[in-house]
Amino acid sequence: MTTRRKFLTTGALGGAAALAAPAVVRAQAPIKWRMQTYAGAALGEHVVKPAVEAFNTIAQGQMEIELFYSDQLVPTAELFQAMQAGTIDCVQSDDDSMASPTEVTVFGGYFPLALRYSLDVPALFNKYGLKQIWEEEYAAVGVKHISAGSWDPCNFSTKKPLNSLKDLEGLRVFTFPTAGRFLTQFGVVPVTLPWEDVEVALQTGELDGLAWSGITEVYTVGWANVTDYFLTNNISGAWIGHFFANMERWNAVPPHLQKLLETCFEQSHYYRQHWYWAGEADLRINGGKLKLTTIPDEEWKTVEDAAVKFWDEIAAESEVKAKVVEVIKKYNDTMVKAGPPYRF
8 A cells, every 4th residue: 555655656746747847848939130221321211221120129039130231142133033032031222223024123112203292102001902913913923012001202303403394405314224214314323323423423423413312311321411402393202112032931921020021111111201201391491512403383293293293194005004103193093182292
């Protein structure tokens, strides 16, 4: 009985102890991603770095994103190919700059005068169906479209004053592919350069100016030090940019980390909304480096009318492009009919 009693006691305790003991789990190495942004380091401090740092903190070692700035791993024009091949896991860019081989590429960056305000971008993607179109286009080429957001408007920052459309003739500017294609009809000469070379090109005279951003970016990255004038008319009220990922890499990430990526990137879109919106107004008044010029409304209407014709040219190129242009027209028609503050 004594022996049996000892057996029962030790057996019971042993069983209880075994049940209570924590399971031994082999520690897994964190998922590592490399992300490259279109932005240089100074601009990246605002447009992407806070989101990456937030994600890395909240992920608590389960996943880590290593951030690279413009052209650090590959030239911006090769970003899509590198992501598609898996050389880079994640990209922040517009479609146009990274030479995306999709039907929606032409709408990335600045599609001429399709947008008036930054809120137009999330409205078009989340309420007017552009999100689904982008997701389908990129899934077809092995890329996950994570989300779209707005950046700043597109104004000219130049070394000489622009007071009329005639002043655009022969102007050598750094701009986006589609914006450049549109502006050539007004005599603008688009120049393609690595982002980091722009400041030197402005100093040497290779460039006469930029049609790349709003005034916030011009001051933030130092271009206000090498240009003299800022044109208040813009060729688009907001830049359309995105976060993308290699589809295989995306699918390998657990659902809770996918959701965290989406959430942090959405926070990044929100941050840019107020950072640019406040900066555009404040720096016009308090910047101190650039003189403001304006082309009269009645003359600028020539550009606005040309933009609508340009939309029709793009729509004629494919069914998908026609579908996007139809959405843009419907949206703008609604905004105009709604009146202030949507359209004035």
